[in-house]
Amino acid sequence: MNEQAFTATIDKDQRIEPRDWMPDGYRKTMIRQIAQHAHSEIIGMQPEGAWITRAPSLRRKAILLAKVQDEAGHGLYLYSAAETLGADRGDLTRRLIEGRQKYSSIFNYPTLTFADVGVIGWLVDGAAICNQVPLCRSSFGPYARAMIRICKEESFHQRQGYELLMTMMRGTEAQRAMVQDAVDRWWWPSLMMFGPPDAESPNTAQSMAWKIKRHTNDELRQRFVDMSVPQAEALGVTLPDPDLRWNAEREHHDFGEIDWSELKRVISGDGPMNAERLANRRRADEDGAWVREAAAAHAAKRREATARERQEVPA
């Protein structure tokens, strides 16, 4: 296979598979995107994981545990896809820990109350779904297949969050205020999840040409806003944007200017939780090292024992 075959495959809307020839840039972009996505799933366990022991009922604990476990699974599906391109899982983890690869800025915000768990499910997983559904048709086969698996599981994440919020909204005045406060804090960071505006997203054109990306950041952001407005209404909360209104001409909602300097700040490491998230990940890696080594030593011993047994069996 060569460049011509690669381009023809993309043009025909067929998938590129790991052993196919691909341009270096495609491979590099794909590894970076998949790794960043995997890191986001792994770091994304922390904000909600912090609430597992404090969830108010056994049912909510079980739900949250299952959801966080799913996110771990998503990370592993994605590391698996990255490895088909020649990347090494351990190396990717080291890049994350050393701050050489990024993860989604959204996970650098704190989860202050249990309502945050609901709002993360509704808005953060909701935004992730908007981003991920088109990626099920990404041109790289293993990534697209991982995304299909992930999208199937995300719908549970969003619905459990929304149901949690509906329950709180039927509760006391204080609980309703808690939900509104969480919405106020998470709305803008959720909009930032779609990345910088198209005009400042230099890689978008190439990614669209390679069909790694199917829609621009601004298109997906608009779709998310349009989907969220009626959901907020049904819930009885106000989205914290005075400029948010229906534009009959565009047939979309207009919304206010996003504080891009905040996104830049958080991406470059200066968000409220960046240091803690990375420190936790680093500690988990260090604390797990002896387990990984012991398991490897045990496996090697058993391999030797089996080999010896085989030799001892008389011919």
Added chain:
Amino acid sequence: MSGEVKHEWPLFEVFVRAKRGLNHVHVGSLRAADHEMALHHARDLYTRRNEGVSIWVVRSDDVVASGPDDKDAFFAPSGDKVYRHPTHYAIPDSVPHI
């Protein structure tokens, strides 16, 4: 100890039988110290819901695969052996059940 490249478990490919009567299908890979651990991890990672009734794990370095460039040698001959396909044979419409 620190600064050293950390130990990496080998890679395993995972195949899941979605339900009785179907083939095992490749679903992805994972890292594990040995086959037994690979099976446990596969269960946790790839069958958290109703995805399967049986799992195979195979060490990735034991898999031998045809390459995309082998395409002609491996797969082209089937194209010119049209007589291998039932539609190659003309049977009058009046003949039933064939």
